[in-house]
Amino acid sequence: MAKETGTPPYGLELILDLHNCDSSHFTRDSIEAFFCELCELIDMERCDLHFWDDVGVPLEDQQNDPKTKGTSAVQFILTSTIVVHTLDLMKAAYINIFSCKTFDTDVAARFAARWFNSSDWTSTVVVRH
Numbered sequence: 001m002a003k004e005t006g007t008p009p010y011g012l013e014l015i016l017d018l019h020n021c022d023s024s025h026f027t028r029d030s031i032e033a034f035f036c037e038l039c040e041l042i043d044m045e046r047c048d049l050h051f052w053d054d055v056g057v058p059l060e061d062q063q064n065d066p067k068t069k070g071t072s073a074v075q076f077i078l079t080s081t082i083v084v085h086t087l088d089l090m091k092a093a094y095i096n097i098f099s100c101k102t103f104d105t106d107v108a109a110r111f112a113a114r115w116f117n118s119s120d121w122t123s124t125v126v127v128r129h
Contacts, residue, residue, distance in 0.1 A: 011080065011100035013126040014108055018093040018118035025116050026071055026086035026093070028055065034115050035075040035082060041111055042103040045078040066090050086116075093118070098128070 025034075028051055039046045053071040054062040063069040066089040075082040079101040085094040093116050097108055109123040 007129050009127045009129055011098060011128045012102060012105060013096060013098040013128055014103075014105045015124040015126065016093075016095040016097075016109055016112050017122045018095065018113060018116050019091065019120040020118060021086075021091045021093050022117035023086070023088050023091050026088055028053070028071065028073075031071060031073050031084055031086070034084070034112075035073070037115075038082065038097075038108065038111060039075070039077060042097075042108050044082075044099060044101065044103065047076040047078060049076070050074045100128075 025031075031051075032049060035046060035049065038044075051071060051073045054069075066087060068087075070086040070088045072085045073083070075084075077099060079099040081096075081098055083096045086092070087094075093112075095112055097103070097105075105123070105125045109121075112118075113121045
């Protein structure tokens with residue numbers, strides 16, 4: 001059980017689990033475009049972007065486990081981060097948006113679900129203190 005701190009909220013974290021996605025959107029170009037449009041939509045200032053995937057990795061060294069084959073990306077924003085993990089073989093995307101600047105979590109969640117064409121998704125909002 002969470003203990004009430006009495007301090008005002010510091011920020012919000014939106015946690016999205018997207019399933020039955022269109023994995024053709026799990027590319028660096030598509031994910032970068034997702035970050036650009038999402039940040040404009042929720043009024044966040046983009047900073048550094050970093051990817052972790054099999055791009056440029058020899059075929060014999062690439063991931064083949066359904067829980068690791070995909071692309072991870074961290075979009076630093078002025079007020080924290082947006083993190084995307086895609087899993088190609090599972091057609092799933094896991095997204096965390098954390099910011100000390102408030103944003104419309106419903107708008108962000110619906111946008112992400114549409115972007116990745118998810119037919120089965122859940123969202124959780126955590127208020128950080």
